[in-house]
Amino acid sequence: MDGEHVAIVGGGFAGTLLAINLMRHDGPRATLIERRRAQVARGVAYSAAHDEHLLNVRAGNMSALPDDPGHFVRWLEAQGLGDAKTFVPRRVYGAYLRGMLDEAVAANPGRLTLVEGEVVALERCEDGVALVGDDGTRIGADVAVLAVGNLPPHTPPGLDPELLPPGCYRADPWAGDIAEGLGEDDTVVLVGSGLTAIDAALMLDASGFSGSVLAISRRGLVPRAHAETVPQPGLREKPAGGLADLVRGVRGRATAGGWRAAVDELRPVTQMLWGAADAVTRARFLRHLRPYWDVHRHRLAPSVAARVEALCASERLRFAAGKLVAAVADGDGARLRWRPRGSEAVIETRAARIVNCTGPQGDLLRSAEPLLRRLIADGLVRPDALRIGLDVDHESQVIGRDGTGDDRLYCIGPMTRGALWEVVAVPDIRQQNWTLARRLAHAQWVGGEGL
Numbered sequence: 468m469d470g471e472h473v474a475i476v477g478g479g480f481a482g483t484l485l486a487i488n489l490m491r492h493d494g495p496r497a498t499l500i501e502r503r504r505a506q507v508a509r510g511v512a513y514s515a516a517h518d519e520h521l522l523n524v525r526a527g528n529m530s531a532l533p534d535d536p537g538h539f540v541r542w543l544e545a546q547g548l549g550d551a552k553t554f555v556p557r558r559v560y561g562a563y564l565r566g567m568l569d570e571a572v573a574a575n576p577g578r579l580t581l582v583e584g585e586v587v588a589l590e591r592c593e594d595g596v597a598l599v600g601d602d603g604t605r606i607g608a609d610v611a612v613l614a615v616g617n618l619p620p621h622t623p624p625g626l627d628p629e630l631l632p633p634g635c636y637r638a639d640p641w642a643g644d645i646a647e648g649l650g651e652d653d654t655v656v657l658v659g660s661g662l663t664a665i666d667a668a669l670m671l672d673a674s675g676f677s678g679s680v681l682a683i684s685r686r687g688l689v690p691r692a693h694a695e696t697v698p699q700p701g702l703r704e705k706p707a708g709g710l711a712d713l714v715r716g717v718r719g720r721a722t723a724g725g726w727r728a729a730v731d732e733l734r735p736v737t738q739m740l741w742g743a744a745d746a747v748t749r750a751r752f753l754r755h756l757r758p759y760w761d762v763h764r765h766r767l768a769p770s771v772a773a774r775v776e777a778l779c780a781s782e783r784l785r786f787a788a789g790k791l792v793a794a795v796a797d798g799d800g801a802r803l804r805w806r807p808r809g810s811e812a813v814i815e816t817r818a819a820r821i822v823n824c825t826g827p828q829g830d831l832l833r834s835a836e837p838l839l840r841r842l843i844a845d846g847l848v849r850p851d852a853l854r855i856g857l858d859v860d861h862e863s864q865v866i867g868r869d870g871t872g873d874d875r876l877y878c879i880g881p882m883t884r885g886a887l888w889e890v891v892a893v894p895d896i897r898q899q900n901w902t903l904a905r906r907l908a909h910a911q912w913v914g915g916e917g918l
Contacts, residue, residue: 477500
């Protein structure tokens with residue numbers, strides 16, 4: 468593979484693991500480009516987390532390598548930090564990934580290069596592609612892989628940050644200390660009630676904030692907790708029937724064996740179910756079922772759930788179903804008006820701080836990311852049918868405006884959710900990653916495809 472070069476845009480979990488796997492498969496040399504050096508191998512998920520933030524999957528299923536399921540557990544036990552049943556702090560997992568990357572760099576001198584910078588454009592060339600940085604730097608490569616992770620959330624309807632005092636609205640819960648300047652009589656409003664809101668509530672508590680926290684979302688749904696026992700293996704073939712049949716089947720199995728078992732058994736066939744669904748069915752799922760799927764599928768570690776319950780019992784944390792109506796400046800805070808679900812009445816809450824915890828961006832065409840905007844404008848990529856990510860084929864090749872793929876441009880990770888849906892967690896990304904790395908290294912022609 469001498470002379471071939473893969474440029475990877477994004478140094479979070481997906482991008483870092485691809486670079487590592489290219490080295491493991493004796494593939495082409497690689498350049499890993501990340502805009503923030505501190506986030507290389509960690510991304511937002513593992514670099515900004517506090518010690519209180521745990522993985523929501525047990526260590527036994529968190530190996531970065533699908534061909535070595537015990538890899539992470541062996542590393543964890545060697546560090547004296549837990550075993551297969553442990554819910555590990557995200558910072559620890561970030562250290563695991565960074566260690567793997569450092570080993571790959573050391574073992575492959577001159578073949579794996581880390582670059583700090585932001586790519587803002589990509590140009591096709593006769594012999595490959597050229598990536599253009601915001602400082603004008605150009606990096607030539609035979610192939611480029613987009614591993615840009617989740618996009619930041621949209622500003623929630625009903626809020627205009629420009630009308631609020633400086634520091635009152637926080638668009639990103641991970642940027643800075645969201646408890647800074649708050650007092651014990653203050654109220655923080657979290658817009659959203661999912662995993663990001665749970666993280667924000669834990670950060671506020673860990674920072675010593677003793678005021679009250681109100682988490683508002685359309686349905687007021689809160690992530691469920693893992694059971695103390697490890698779930699059983701799931702289905703190997705997708706159930707027959709449509710979306711309504713699937714819902715009825717899950718409810719029936721939940722009644723018979725518990726909701727966790729009913730959801731967990733779909734885990735191995737989720738991507739098959741999504742792939743078999745037409746655009747109308749996928750849109751119905753996103754509109755009506757996605758919030759319920761998320762809170763049952765993406766669960767809390769038992770210890771985290773216990774902390775959340777304690778915060779609620781002490782009335783320092785409250786979840787509510789409702790819709791934001793408006794927010795107006797009130798001193799250095801805001802007066803937030805919101806309508807509880809199922810009611811015509813409007814409640815007014817004085818918020819010292821409002822934090823956007825709505826989760827990843829939902830409409831790619833509204834993205835402000837310079838690289839994605841340029842790629843879309845140039846026709847090199849196009850949004851998937853639901854506009855929740857980039858359109859890709861079964862080999863992770865990006866599909867352009869003209870409907871054709873380009874073997875010089877690939878995408879991995881959450882930005883491919885439109886095609887794969889379940890590609891936001893380690894077990895899914897590592898398999899997608901492994902497959903692409905073998906393809907780029909031509910290793911799919913040698914031996915098997917791995918797990």
